[in-house]
Amino acid sequence: MGNGMQSNEDPAAGAGRGWGKDLLGLRGVGREAILQVLHQAQAMLPLATEKRRRWEPLRGRVVVNLFYEPSTRTRISFELAARALGADVVNVTTAQSSVVKGESLVDTARTLQALGADLVVLRHPASGAPHRVAQAVRVGVVNAGDGTNEHPTQGLLDLFTIWQLKGRLEGVRVVLVGDILHSRVARSNLWGLSAVGAQVGFCGPATLLPRPQDVPGVRFFSRLEDALEWADVVNMLRLQRERQVHGYLPALGEYRQRFGLTAQRLRRLRPDVLVMHPGPANVGVEIDEEVLADPRSAISRQVSFGVAVRMAVLSLWCGQGELSR
Amino acid sequence: MRLWVRGGRVLDAATGLDAQLDVLIEDGRVARLSAPGPYGSASDEVVDARGCWVVPGLVDLCVHCGQPGHERRETLAEMVQAACWGGVTTLVIMPDTEPPVDSPAMVEQLHALAGRDGRVQVHVAAALTRGRQGQELAGMGGLARAGAVAFTDDDRPVMDSALMRHAMAYAAQLQRPVLGGGLDPGLSRGGLVREGAVSFRLGLPGIPAEAESVLAARDLELARLTGCTLHLARVSTLRTLELLAEARRRGLPVSASVSAHHLLLTWEALEGYDPSAKLWPPLGSPEDREGLRRALAEGLVDCVVSDHRALAPEEVQGDLASCPFGAAGLQTLAACVLGEMVHEGALEPLQAVRAVTWAPARLLGLPAGTLQEGARADVVVFDPARRWVVEPTTWPAGGRNSPLAGRPMRGQVVATIAGGRLVMRDGQLCG
DSSP states (O other), rough: OOOOOOOOOTTTTTTOOOOOSOOOOOOOHHHHHHHHHHHOOOOOOOHHTOOOSOOTTTTTTEEEEEEOOEEEEEHHHHHHHHHHHTTTTEEGGOOOOOOOOGGHHHHHHHHHHHTTTEEEEEESSSSSSHHHHHHOSEEEEEEEEEETOOOHHHHHHHHHHHHHHHHHHOEEEEEEOOOOOTHHHHHHHHHHHTTTOOOEEESSSGGSSOGGGGGGTTTTSHHHHHHHHHOSSSEEEOOOOOHHHTTSSSHHHHHHHHHOHHHHHHHOOTTTTTEEOOOOBBBTTTBBBBHHTTTOOHHHHHHHHHHHHHHHHHHHHHHSEEEEE | EEEEEEEEEEETTTTTEEEEEEEEEETTTTEEEOOOOSSSSSSEEEEOTTSSEEEEEEEEEEEEETTOOOTTTOOHHHHHHHHHHHTTEEEEOOOSSSSSSSSHHHHHHHHHHHTOOOEEEEEEEEESSSHHHHHSSHHHHHHHEEETEEEETSSSSSOOOHHHHHHHHHHHTTOOOEEEEEEEEHTTTTTEESSSSSHHHOOEEETHHHHHHHHHHHHHHHHHHOOOOOOETTTTOOHHHHHHHHHHHHHEEEEEEEHHHHHHHHHGGGTTTTGGGOOOSSOOOHHHHHHHHHHHHHHHSOEEEOOOEEOGGGGGOOOTTTSOOOOOOOOTTTTIIIIIIIISSSOOOOHHHHHHTTTHHHHHSSSSOOOTSBBBBEEEEEEEEEEEEEEEEGGGSSSSOOOOTTEEEEEEEEEEEETTEEEEETTTEEO
16 A cells, blocks of 8 residues: 555664655654654754744645544644644534534545645544555555554654653663553554664553553563653553443542642653653642743743654655755 | 256265266155256256265354344345255244243244245254243243254353253253354453454454363263253364363263354454454464364364344444444355365365255254255255355345355356255355
């Protein structure tokens, strides 16, 4: 299918592949391909914050944000990135589209293609939905989060943040804390970090972790203290509150006590540890208010890096290639 | 009219026959097996079976029919055509139609639809409980009298264990087997694929293997308690096989089937999120597949079913979560078992033939599965050497949602004779 994103191979094993017409996920993608995006994002950094545009490589291109789930930051981040590159942006949210009239996802994507979209940025509650769309249309598809599978641009911006603030990726120890099982952010981080030679740890309640034998190469922690001791970077995942209702957890308070980055745990955290969170945070559950203001927190920088990373993705995937300097 | 099937290798698991013979069919029956020769008159119809196997028509104990209720998926007539194309001449419909088969009238309606017209023999398995709701027993006596060959609530296991006990005790008295097992609804809730390395890798909600083995264990215990003949339909995990082996050692009247797709595929088929690979029970690990093949060769698992479930094109167009479970399988059952399993060395030719003819027929006491003289003339000519690619869009009828689409296969049905009539020849439906 030529999207270059699907493979049975162990992502950590070999060179991995480059990019195809779509950005469906980071699994199976090679180190070089990921570094290409990170370098492009670095070049975009000064442009992302600039109000007057000098360079509009996507002028005349149409980027469609097709969102089947509510999202604020990801959608706005993609929109700002596309506008900063001079693209026309169309936002389609399910509440106002023919989706509510029963049109299927694949038919909607075909319609957007026929209307002249150059790139479809898709968020969908079902894992694999972007893969199915990418198989059915010629236009490029960028996955903006599919079910519990991947959120590749979030993964790339997390890698970018670590790279920028730690100065390297290889050998960096990154622990992801929380609901790994249902987290697309965790998966994209795992595949991306493994490809560039970082070490990955998982920490969370047993009910929300995969079984260790199903994820070889990952270090598992039952106690957050041990994970914080080990890690150079701690990425606190958002806890969906319905996990408690569905019997995965006894109580949110107990979750905070065992797996929350509390003010108390923050005080014992090494000064060089980087704290990240994909947002939006449940302040008082997985993370305390005090952490947000701490100098070790990269959370607000993650958000601004997000625009540069998505500019890199859009510029590369709209066929513009490297930024000419 | 007389019909000769000439020059083929006749394989009949009922008698252990494996020889080059001509088969003469007269009045819908196997009239004679004889050494190859120039018998007969010019007016006889002849099927040239040189280089091919001549085997009994296939017997498939697990087929889901779209009619009544889901005619857009597949009508009963289309299902019969798919069966003829695939060499299946006897099949058992599961009771999960809409409305479900929980009354004698429904059994009779399905029999009437099938027409008893001499083509495929359509049998019906009836529901254990009213509406397949797991609340109260269906009228099992009346259903048996109407011709139901077995009882099952299919993919909705009876979770009230006392009710299941009563159903099995009742079925035992009616001398009908219960098709049990299945997946525990709690453990499988929300799941789309087997839990494990691949479910994590694809970010898909998993169903643990234990969802099957906990129910298999319960039903095997209830078989011991009630003396009911229990058939575990579509087993898919190593642990279930262990439980089955233990029950067999104790001498319990238990049997099992496996779906052809589980013999050929593993959870790796989900890579790419193909909705047709979303099966119930879900596809398992390579170790499960090896275990199932071994269990079949050793006779621990008795037979192979298609677990055919046609879906409408629009149902399999989108993402995995919104698509129903199941895949079309009538068209590929023969190629999977008689072809691929033998080519891969998993089964000897007679073992493969037994698993899709004599073994399933005997389990439910169906008059099929053998080519002995006097038997109903359900005959399949199978070319074990023919290579083909599964292209569901070219199939003349029936569901096209096959997880084998695009796969090269070894071995294909080249002619199907049902009740003495030639109903498929070289891929073309006739008769």
